[in-house]
Amino acid sequence: MKILKKLLFADRTKEKNLFFGLHIHKTAGMTLLEQVKSQLRQDQYYINSMYAVNFRQNAKELEERLPDGLDHIRFVFGHGIHEYMLNFFKDRNVRLFTFLREPISRIISWYCYDRKLLKRFNHKILSFNEFYDRCFPMLSLCSMITRAFPTFIDSRQDPLYMQAISVLRKFYFVATLEDFSTKTPLLFDEIGIPFSASAKRNITDYKREMDFDDQIDFDFLQKNNLDDIKLYEAVQNKGHTGELNYFGFDASGFERSINTIFSRTVNPYATLLRNHRGPIKQNYKLEKVYKDALSRYENELRGLLSKRNGNKRELPNLLIKLYALEENEAKKNYYKELLVEINSKSGLGLSKLLVEGS
Numbered sequence: 001m002k003i004l005k006k007l008l009f010a011d012r013t014k015e016k017n018l019f020f021g022l023h024i025h026k027t028a029g030m031t032l033l034e035q036v037k038s039q040l041r042q043d044q045y046y047i048n049s050m051y052a053v054n055f056r057q058n059a060k061e062l063e064e065r066l067p068d069g070l071d072h073i074r075f076v077f078g079h080g081i082h083e084y085m086l087n088f089f090k091d092r093n094v095r096l097f098t099f100l101r102e103p104i105s106r107i108i109s110w111y112c113y114d115r116k117l118l119k120r121f122n123h124k125i126l127s128f129n130e131f132y133d134r135c136f137p138m139l140s141l142c143s144m145i146t147r148a149f150p151t152f153i154d155s156r157q158d159p160l161y162m163q164a165i166s167v168l169r170k171f172y173f174v175a176t177l178e179d180f181s182t183k184t185p186l187l188f189d190e191i192g193i194p195f196s197a198s199a200k201r202n203i204t205d206y207k208r209e210m211d212f213d214d215q216i217d218f219d220f221l222q223k224n225n226l227d228d229i230k231l232y233e234a235v236q237n238k239g240h241t242g243e244l245n246y247f248g249f250d251a252s253g254f255e256r257s258i259n260t261i262f263s264r265t266v267n268p269y270a271t272l273l274r275n276h277r278g279p280i281k282q283n284y285k286l287e288k289v290y291k292d293a294l295s296r297y298e299n300e301l302r303g304l305l306s307k308r309n310g311n312k313r314e315l316p317n318l319l320i321k322l323y324a325l326e327e328n329e330a331k332k333n334y335y336k337e338l339l340v341e342i343n344s345k346s347g348l349g350l351s352k353l354l355v356e357g358s
Helices: 002-016 029-039 051-056 083-089 103-120 128-135 141-148 160-168 177-191 218-224 226-238 251-262 268-277 279-286 290-305 314-325 329-346
Strands: 017-022 045-047 075-078 093-100 173-176
Touching: 017 083, 017 141, 017 177, 029 045, 029 075, 029 177, 051 279, 083 251, 093 177, 093 226, 103 128, 103 218, 103 226, 141 160, 141 226, 160 226, 173 177, 173 226, 218 226, 268 279, 268 314, 279 290, 279 314, 290 314, 314 329
Parallel strands: 017 075, 017 093, 045 075, 093 173
Antiparallel strands: none
């Protein structure tokens, strides 16, 4: 009986934990994600790496699940996660995690994947320089880490790679692609689900596919990615220990940072609007579901406007997406007017954001 109680308590504790992961491109994120999705219910995870996938599966964005629907979430993961999201989980045991990869091989592998993706959807293939200029330095290892968790930075006077390290020290789990198969089972054990090392997704053998090596200036890549290289060298210098985080877990630093984050007021409508103006719109267009999305959202809007009563959050959430995604100025202004009207009645805090160019 005591053993049964202990096991039940352990299960409840694991469900109380929230695993909150930064998905850095080309670090086996899809392999990780597919296994999680196969073992958790849809209401137990939220993913924002591919917004078009959420659209196809009719999965709500995180902000759209408020004020309820978050209690069951055990796993949050994506390229676009940000520390502001932690405010939605103030009563949870947050466990931050991420995976890193040797910077130069990551860039080249990502370009191979980008070429395959653009070809799949019949888009123009970018040259290596075009791809690099589009993605870097904004999506470098250090930039992604520090931009997603700015409150976790110890000193902004430090070099960028040291700022990134100060953030990672507050993560519960940090591993690399090199030891993915040996360390990921430790993470999955913490989550409370099994891990299969054989189930791999989106693997790019860039050495076999690299017919563009004459386009790459490796000296340039080395000089322009020094912070990422120094960050990865720091990981390697720590050695492949059995710790969940190579840098050790700075529990007091994490607690201090997260309390600062929790003290702030976050407007979920504002964040939803900012997101749809950028990455979601681009992702819809890449996968050619942009027109389908607008059509579906317009139909949903007509349905909501015909109802006298309904979920008070549904209408502004829908209008925000339409306003941000729409390119027809007449329709855009119509959605804006409705949002302004709702904002004046409900005080959504969207006044400044609805000013063009903000």
